[in-house]
Amino acid sequence: MTVSNPPIHQQWIYARQPDAVVGPEHYELRSQPLSFALSSGEVLVAARYISVDPYMRINQSRRPTYNAEPHPLGVVQSAGVVGEVLAARDAPFAPGDWVEGLLGWQTHARVHHSVLRKLDPTLAPVSTALGVLGMPGRTAWFGLTESGRPHAGEVVVVSGAAGAVGSLVAQFARRHGCRVLGIAGGADKCAWLTGTLGLDWAIDYRAHADADSLSRAIRATTGGVDVYFDNVGGWISDAVIPQINRRARIVICGSISQYSGGLDAPELGPRFLHHLLYQRATIQGMLARDYLHRMDEMLRVVGPWVQRGEIVFEETCVDGFEQLPATLNRLFTGEHRGKLLVRVAL
Amino acid sequence: MTVSNPPIHQQWIYARQPDAVVGPEHYELRSQPLSFALSSGEVLVAARYISVDPYMRINQSRRPTYNAEPHPLGVVQSAGVVGEVLAARDAPFAPGDWVEGLLGWQTHARVHHSVLRKLDPTLAPVSTALGVLGMPGRTAWFGLTESGRPHAGEVVVVSGAAGAVGSLVAQFARRHGCRVLGIAGGADKCAWLTGTLGLDWAIDYRAHADADSLSRAIRATTGGVDVYFDNVGGWISDAVIPQINRRARIVICGSISQYSGGLDAPELGPRFLHHLLYQRATIQGMLARDYLHRMDEMLRVVGPWVQRGEIVFEETCVDGFEQLPATLNRLFTGEHRGKLLVRVAL
Known part of the structure; x- marks a missing residue:
């Protein structure tokens, strides 16, 4: 294969540990000519959609988290990616195939074919492999079903209900016959939760001065909480937990309110x-x-719902590889709904 | 039945809600002649052993706890009692029978026979019906087996390990093949935990200035915690929880450090x-x-251990009905080991 003007291989290097909110100042852009050299079994992928997810900030904590060691400095930021195969050598992929894998914040990746999942672009938009039919969908589905164990008629409360995971949990809980309260920041998000997602109730936590006020509103709205699916932690949880019913299940899926420093030095x-x-x-x-090895279970149930247009999976798509660090920052400061993604031009 | 000098029926009335530590100032002693009048199905019991338990203070909180309403004022303090039957009318009990029931802080009780459990004094000392073969034993057994789910080779940490429940949990965990760390206050209790109860390790939390120091000691001692059976809460738990292993089970059996006010106004x-x-x-x-309806399961396993002398079940027995409020206070301030009881003279 010969290329007259070889494309540029760009990478965002995780360069400095954040103490508080992560942003562009913690990354460095590296550029090099793209190499098309492949070993047997390898695939060259061009990234089209690159993910930013709250878990990335956990792994930048200075303390042990879900991994014993934090994300190493000086290497490409780890991330889920959807891309197109440019070339493959002795591998079950062909140029033009759509794939998903943990390829990191880079425009291209050369990887062994075994780390890639082939996507069928006729089933759903390929970007959903980073959202409703990917890690966030898997989190929502198994977090709710395996840890939340919801039953028809129960009250499910979701914090971060307008987020990538929360918005799916809320809809999945509705399909279990539950009454669902979404907690989110701002009247617009709350209107979207009840109007577009069809939740029974939404509460704007910003309309409450403190946890006691929010707690009373949760009690008045729901009468008590059977399942609390928590993406946020902090004072939102302080408000929900006193309102649990007997044998309530609280699912700790995330604590995004604590990620910008609170994991290193816990707040009180x-x-x-x-x-x-x-x-x-x-x-x-x-x-x-x-639940990675049980992805097929989630796809068997949720896939048809997505194909039939029965699930709202909003994506906020930012254009431009150079926008990645700023977009990660927006997870903690911004106003997006649903899944936040960066799209890379071919 | 005629009695020339009718005995006195004494009762401790719960008279005032405590704000902090409960004690004699919250109770009033009431005396009246004992009535021997019985309706059909009723039994008259003379109390011999009366229990004081930490849960009593929970139920004195001003907020909803495990009951929607706090313990009512102006009535006999609710409590487990072991006593002798004085008389029975159309009931399957005879004078001299030993029984156990929730008869409260009073020297005598007239109750329907259905609330009494008959004891066999040849199997074990009758006072054990308030300890290892009663509510504390049931708590320890089912809390550990159903919520803790311990496996051989795992590390079990017990807070309040020298207490009525904790000392049993620690021994039950040893019998599951676990390595057991007991946390208690004072060198004497710790020496008892390792020397008499045979625990693998004991840590005196009073020897540590803060949770970080205690936490490091727990890590250094155990290498990580698989099951944490918590009777104490507060800063002891702050020290244990960061040391949990993957898929750890934390059993909240009690939070005695928080009972003297912290349930009404939570500390940070x-x-x-x-x-x-x-x-x-x-x-x-x-x-x-x-687990009340599963008492037989616990007795089937633990009863033979007690009969064969394989379980240490220390009792601290205070003589005198008049000592009840002060003995309850000792639960929160004192230095007893094992089960704290008041013995009533016939």
């Missing part, structure tokens, strides 16, 4: 474990990686 | 739910009442 909050005692309730932490 | 502590996320761990609150 009111003790609450006595509520677990009174109600014989359960808290369970979950990670999407534990 | 470091947020910790991110550790649950990292380790995909579970917290479960449990109450002994949920």
Whole structure:
């Protein structure tokens, strides 16, 4: 294969540990000519959609988190990517195939074919492999079904309900016959939750001065909480937990309110474990990686819902590879709904 | 039945809600002649052993706890009692029978026979019906087996390890093949935990200035925690939780450090739910009442151990009905080991 003007291979290098909110100042852009050299079994992929996810900031904590060591400095930021195969050598892929894999923040990746998942672009937009039919969908589905164990008629409360995972959890819970309260920041998000997603209720936490006020609103709205699917933590959870019903299940899927420093130096909050005692309730932490080998179960159920247009999976798509660090920052400061993505021009 | 000098029926009335530590100032002693009048199905019991338990203070909180309403004022303090039957009318009990029931802080009780459990004094000392073969034993057994789910080779950490429940949990965990760390206050209790109860390790939390120091000691001692059976809460738990292993089970059996006011106005502590996320761990609150109907399962296993002298079940027995409020106070301020009881002279 000969190329007269070889394309440029760009990479965002994770260069400095953040102390608070992560942003462009923690990354460096590296450029080099793209190499088309492949070993046997390798595939060259051109990135088209690159993910930013809250878990990335966890792995930048200075303390042990879900990995014993933080994300190493000086290497490409790890991330999920959807791309097109440019070339393959002794591998079950052909140029033009759509694939998904953990390829990182780079315009191109040369990887062994075994780390790629082939996508069928006729089933759903390929970007959904980073959202409803990818890691966030898997998180929502198994977090709700395996840890939340919802039953028809129960009350499910979702924090971060307008986010990539929360908006799916809320809809999945509705399909279980549950009454669903979404908690989100801002009247627009709340109108979207009830109007577009069809939730029973939404509460704008920004309309409440403190946890006690929010807690009273949750009680008045729901009458009590059977499943709390938590993406946010902090004072939102301080408000929800006192309102749990007997044998409530609390799913800790994320604590995004704590990611910008609170994992290294935990903030203080009111003790609450006595509520677990009174109600014989359960808290369970979950990670999407534990369900990677069960992806087919989620796709078998959720795939048809997506194809039939029964699930709202909003994507906020930012154009431009150079926008990646700023877009990651927006996860913690911005106003997006659903899944936040960066699109890379071919 | 005629009695020339009718005995006195004494009752401790719960008279005032405590704001902090409960004690004699919250109770009033009431005396009246004992009535021997019985309706059909009723039994008259003379109390011999009366229990004081930490849960009593929970139920004095001003907020909803495991009951919607706090313990009512102006009535006999609710409590487990072991006593002798004085008289029975159309009931399957005879004078001299030993029984156990929730008869409250009073020297005598007239109750329907259905609320009494008959005891066999040849199997074990009757006082054990308030300890190892009663509510504390049931709490320890089902809390550990159903919520803790221990496996051989795992590390079990017990807070309040020298207490009525903790000392049993620690021994039950040893019998599951676990390595057991007991946390208790004072060198004497710790020497008892390792020397008499045979635990692998004991740590005196009073020897540590803060949770970080205790936490490092737990890590250095155990290498990581698979099951944390918590009777204490507060800063002891702040020290244990960061040391949990993957898929750890945390059993919330009690939070005695918080009972003297912290249930009404929660104290602040470091947020910790991110550790649950990292380790995909579970917290479960449990109450002994949920296992009341499964008492026979516990007795079938633990009864023979007690009969064969294989379980240490220390009792601290205070003589004198008049000592009840002060003995309850000792639960929160004192230095007893094992089960704290008041013995009533006939």
